[in-house]
Amino acid sequence: MIQTGLEKFIKNFPVELKSKRIGVLCHAASITSDYINIIDCFKSLPCTLSAIFGPQHGIFGQTQDNMVEWEGFIHPCLGIPVYSLYGKNRKPDSGMLSGIDALVIDLQDVGARPYTYIWTIKLCMEACCEKGISVWILDRPNPIGAIPFDGPMLNKNHFSFVGGASIPLCHRLTLGEMATLLKNSFFSSLELNVIWMDGWKRSSFFSETGLPWVLPSPNMPTPDTAVVYPGMVLLEATNLSEGRGTTRPFEIFGAPYIKTGEVLAILKLLHLPGCIFREHGFIPTFQKWKGEYCNGFQLHVTDCRAFLPVYTAVAMLSAVIQTSGDKFQFKQPPYEYETVKMPFDILAGSDDLRGFIEKHVSLLSIREKWIESHRAFNAIFTKISHYTEN
Template sequence: MVATGIERLGRGGHPSLVGKRLGLLANQASTDRHFVHGRDLVRAAYPGQLTCLFSPQHGFFSEKQDNMIESGHGIDAVTGLPVYSLYGETRKPYPSMFADIDVLLVDLIDVGTRVYTFIWTVVHCLEVAAETGVKVVVLDRPNPIGGHLVEGNILRPDCASFVGRCAIPMRHGLTLGELALLCNRELAIDADLEVIRAEGWRRHMCFPAIGQPWVFPSPNMPSFATALVYPGQVVWEGTNISEGRGTTLPFELVGAPFLDHRQLLDTLRTTDLPGCILRPLRFEPTSGKWMGQACAGFQIHVTDIDAFRPYRTSLALLQALFRLYPGQFAYKQPPYEYEFERLPMDLIIGDRAVREHLEAGTPVVELERGWHQELDEYQQRCRAVLLYD
């Protein structure tokens, strides 16, 4: 059975925290296996030491639906402590927010995908911690989609943004703690950083094997099935194609009113898309893109977790849509995650040249062959921060 970092902290046994003023970066999903929230576990283990809370994108209760929907500062009704929003008037904590803490505890659920913004909030916190002398302790959790597979192109510097600041691929294969260690090192932040490991996790283990309940970390990440497809399906945020927001299956669904199932499946028939079934269907979003309109599209059913390649699958679909519907398919225009000039799709993919190759018709599997060397180099770089077998 896997014990998360917050569960290990709840047992006590970390004398370096005794007597320290503590802050906690968390949201409503930051619980133990019995659904006891991290703030309550910290207060029980270190009475009187928790002084404030911090929340990432979507708010402390994960209630904010989409990007650039901000949450304000507030007071936690349970503890009476201030809650500082790090996705509101600022995405980087002001040094004054760290004035009453000696240690920032971090307990957030990452989903193994570069564009999921929680890690970049952690990186902002590391930068301010380095400036103010505050220590950061990441209470680690398993990567729900496993730590044994990586996929995608490496982020280019000219595409760095709040959906990616370090040179990593879309499916990065690290835990939040490992990724924080990598960013602290490679971005030369040099904060005082410690990771309390998840006990009993191995890199090949995906979420169903760890014996923990799924508590949704953001409003459109309702299940493990969502997390599995997300490293590919997130690309639709950069288009006018629905990624299933406004339905009960966000990111598992993809579609638009102008799609034709047979055309798409015929176009994709020569592309190897292992480990999944693209099941034709229609759906009608109740909010977001194409609200109230019937969309033709697919549900992605993952049939083999280890064989499935989410990024390849969604890029192949993207390329097919670009080719088949040149007059109807469109890229989303800025702003996107507080970037007001660059094309959102370039920020999501992380390399403008990849988008241009897709538009030119270069097969996705051919693009993947070109990524092999830099993925090998990335995995070599990661060796210094790996915490699990």
């Protein structure tokens, strides 16, 4: 049975934190295996919960979309501040940290670089390093840790709130391992403590862990969504609907102008592993193409271990561009607090991928470039990897 960092934290509460004032960064998915949220867990722990911090989407997952900020408030039952780290502040300021001795972080990540929670953690690590406050990460599974590295590395010139370290789009790391990488790279003097999981193997998918899935964000309804997300998130930076406003975001996608038959003919020739594109029309209830009929597809993953999420999404985008003329468009900034660089480029990690797609560069040659960069990253990955493959 897998024990998450939270459950080990409760069972063997760190002596260093006894009688201390604690801040906690958490959200709706910060739960035990019997669905008790970490905020409620603190009621029985020998410390004082002094402040709560919430990432994008809020501590209850209440804000639906990108760039929908939320405001902090006083917790109605506990009478302590709940601070928003997706609004006026993304990095905690001195006032927010003044009443705590340590910051405990328990967030469920999805294994894709653009998912903002790890970059909220990075900003918290920076703030705590400046104030001499210790950080405690309660580790959780990477739900797609079994998928090999996939997609381009992030260029330092394209660091943003959807990427703040040179890692692949699909990176295989847990948040505890990512925090270790960030400490080694940026915050060497930070007191970082990771409560590692027991029993988790990187070769497992979330559906194999026996742990309950709670939406870590409103458009991540199931572990299936996490499998396709590292590639399909690129659609956020285009005028294709990524399925927001449907019940299967990031699996369903399309636009009124898509020529599904022509796209499907190209994709069939590529023999993309572990997946099937099924024609599926839809009408989004909000966001892009709201209320309009979209020609599109549902991406069905038939073999998670063979599936390549980023390569598959890039192949699909290439096919759409080839068959759509000037109707397909990359979105212009701003996007996730970046006002200059193209949204697609900060998601992809540089402007290379957009250029390759527009110039119809061979998909295999694109992937070969990724694989070469992954070899170099693997040396870093091996040093910080805490968990075994099997």
